Amino acid sequence: MNNILIKYIPESSIDMVLYLIEQNNFNLKIVNQRQTKHGDFRQLPNGKFQITVNNNLNQYQFLLTLIHEIAHHITHQKFGRVQAHGKEWKTVFQHLMLPFLKPEIYPKNILPHLANYLKNPKASTDSDAKLSLALRNFEADKGKEFIFSLPVNSLFLFRDVVYKKGNHRRTRIECVSMNNNKVYLFNQNVEVELLKI
Template identity: 65%
Template sequence: MIEQHHLNIKIVNQRQTKHGDFRRLPNGQFQITINNNLNPHQFLLTLVHEIAHHVTFQKYGRVQPHGKEWKRTFQHLMLPFLHPDIYPTEILTPLAHYLKNPKASTDSDVKLSLALKGNKAETGKSFIFEVPLDSIFLFKKKRYRRGSKRKTRYECLELSSGRIYLFNQNTEVTIYEKQ
């Protein structure tokens, strides 16, 4: 697909808000960037996601970035990869469910996100759902107290401001231990 569509692929340092992106460069060429911290399953899914943006642009011109045209294109491009030789069963099932109506970010699908991470948080971190109620945790250098779960997200109190924030279930945080 990379050769077929004449894409420049660039591996970049981890970004907090996205796994990859697609853009047209000033010289008219197209570039996809992908974070360097992704495992092979996340990498492939992100690569196909971004190639779907390119194919959608070539076929339809400027449309909604994650609209119906992109969704159909992404689903079509992912079909050959929905195979147990490529994705293990523990990822394949949530991936197939996600692809019924793909969102802009795989992280918005908690089951898929956790499966892609092997249901393990980064070393030294915990998923927010693993943090006990009323415990203090760190996220982006700020301290929070974990509150109750709403429908899908956790209500957490940011201690210095007193403001309430909502955290996705798969957010990775560090449990706070006093020094």
Template identity: 60%
Template sequence: MIEKISKYLPENSIYLVQEILEEHHILIKVVNKRTSKHGDFKRFPNGSFQITINNSLNQYQFLLTLIHEIAHFVTYKQSKRVKPHGIEWKRNFQHLMLPFVQPTIYPASVLPFLANYLKNPKASTGSDVKLTFALKQFDEISGKNFIFELNEGSVFHFNGKTYKKGITRRTRIECLETSSNRIYLFNQNAEVEI
């Protein structure tokens, strides 16, 4: 299994990932980019399990997503009736990620944000704006910006529509869709085109 995914991982993480996969037998599929998620964990009616991960992720985001999904598998095997991102999953995710939180695997510019995120991991790494921004620095250039980088009043495009950035609420940004004059709430790290 490691041969299929090693090209997507940081080189110094491959051996550690291989150890995890030898202990936890699960099918991993690398799939084309999905805008709604980086990866997922599924249990099929026949009792088999599968993890899918987007092929568009940089190596650091790919590793983080892989371990996130393996934590779901481990949590399910331990106790089938728990919340998907509850305390049991958080503990497993933290435990599985700990060996990877080191400068030989993650860049120094990412480590403090990764360590802070792992104190209380959320369902999506995208919910941590600082970690998302740190990881984005290793993406291929896309010509897009995070919405939080734009000034209030900036005009941008998202999914074929034009918006004007408004005020920032606690965790979301109000944006006016210019053709309908309707207000929409955007995640702070939504990627938009100027």
């Protein structure tokens, strides 16, 4: 397991992660990228527990996602069926993440955003635009751009639909679908393909 983890998480976090894996009985499966989630936790039909994490995440995203999912597992063991990202999970997640909040593991440009996010963690780290951008080192995937960086009225492609960028709200951006003329709200850190016309 050690040899596998070194490819995916910061080296200085490996001992703590191995400890968490040994203390909690689950299978860790590293899977191909999924569009809708970075990881998940589930009980398999045979009664065993499995955590999956996407293989395309950088080491800081991977570590955060893995701890997020381990928190689901521990919450399930301690409290049974509770709200997926409710107060029980938040408390467990905060408790598990605290030892990882140090500059030997997370770079100084990520730590303040991570600490702020952990005050009230949400279901997805992508819902916190500042943390999401810091985790990705402010670099979009090849051939894509972050929606916040596009000029107003730009046309862009997202999941095979063309949109026109509109006004910024407090945390989201209004975009009009060219398919049905409806307004949709996008997170600032969504990666899209700019259409050059």
